Amino acid sequence: MGRYDGRVAVITGAARGIGFGTAQRFAAEGASVAILDLDEASAQEAAARIETIGDARAIGVGCDVADGAAAEAAVQRVVDELGGIHVLVNNAGITRDNLLFKMTEEDWDLVMNVHLKGAFNMTKAAQKHFVEQRYGKILNLSSVSALGNRGQANYSAAKMGVQGFTRTLGIELGPFGINANAIAPGFIATEMTDATAARVKMSVEDFRAAAAEANPVKRVGFPEDIAAAAAFLCSDEASYITGQTLYVDGGAKLG
Numbered sequence: 001m002g003r004y005d006g007r008v009a010v011i012t013g014a015a016r017g018i019g020f021g022t023a024q025r026f027a028a029e030g031a032s033v034a035i036l037d038l039d040e041a042s043a044q045e046a047a048a049r050i051e052t053i054g055d056a057r058a059i060g061v062g063c064d065v066a067d068g069a070a071a072e073a074a075v076q077r078v079v080d081e082l083g084g085i086h087v088l089v090n091n092a093g094i095t096r097d098n099l100l101f102k103m104t105e106e107d108w109d110l111v112m113n114v115h116l117k118g119a120f121n122m123t124k125a126a127q128k129h130f131v132e133q134r135y136g137k138i139l140n141l142s143s144v145s146a147l148g149n150r151g152q153a154n155y156s157a158a159k160m161g162v163q164g165f166t167r168t169l170g171i172e173l174g175p176f177g178i179n180a181n182a183i184a185p186g187f188i189a190t191e192m193t194d195a196t197a198a199r200v201k202m203s204v205e206d207f208r209a210a211a212a213e214a215n216p217v218k219r220v221g222f223p224e225d226i227a228a229a230a231a232f233l234c235s236d237e238a239s240y241i242t243g244q245t246l247y248v249d250g251g252a253k254l255g
């Protein structure tokens with residue numbers, strides 16, 4: 001008997017990284033999962049890997065979350081193919097880092113469109129079903145960068161925006177049996193942080209070692225660390241928690 005038996009969880013940007021780790025965790029706890037990602041073939045390949053976990057059911061759906069019509073169609077496809085929707089994890093993300101004076105308008109818009117508009121589009125599409133059934137769990141991915149990070153004016157603004165969005169969802173949707181929370185990860189070892197290593201001209205190993213050394217718990221985080229917190233926040237055990245942002249960062253923001 002798993003905490004997510006009979007539940008359908010939709011996770012965006014889940015072909016790899018934190019999203020994939022979270023999908024694996026929900027599946028291991030009994031959920032049917034829908035892997036949404038830009039590239040349908042990658043999403044389906046990830047779903048096939050999830051289906052090797054016990055008797056988990058998983059589908060892969062190609063969807064650009066920044067496109068409202070695509071988000072709406074993807075949610076409907078999940079409901080049609082998996083029989084409903086109970087959990088939405090807004091995880092899809094990109095970085096386009098640069099110092100403010102070099103940041104282009106396009107890079108500002110791209111980051112806002114994926115993180116903020118993407119979360120808005122997906123949540124709007126899912127909430128109709130959640131409100132109707134008087135049940136739903138929304139989890140948004142923020143970041144420690146919400147507190148400010150050199151070279152990430154676009155990303156930090158989007159990630160703090162995610163926190164305000166989450167609080168507002170908590171207020172508006174609470175009366176309908178819907179919880180909305182956010183997780184703000186610190187350094188998590190994924191292709192996103194590997195790409196940052198390349199940008200600052202460090203090897204992945206050295207970059208991770210430096211991040212671990214600077215962290216109070218002396219290690220970097222892994223997708224499993226976020227997945228464990230996600231599985232709690234989207235469970236019925238957390239039904240009195242809403243509108244919150246949980247920093248899962250090894251205490252990094254304390255420094």
Ligand code: NAP
Nearest residue numbers: 013017018038064065091092093143185187188190191192
């Ligand atoms: P990742 O490894 O780069 O994976 C992100 C996934 O999102 C990719 O599969 C990507 O697809 C997909 N994606 C990008 N744009 C999309 C769109 N418009 N529609 C649908 N899917 C899209 O990133 P991650 O490290 O797992 O990060 C996941 C989330 O956690 C992000 O929101 C990120 O900002 C946040 N976060 C990460 C860290 C960290 O240290 N890793 C820290 C704090 C917060 P493509 O491969 O096709 O681009």
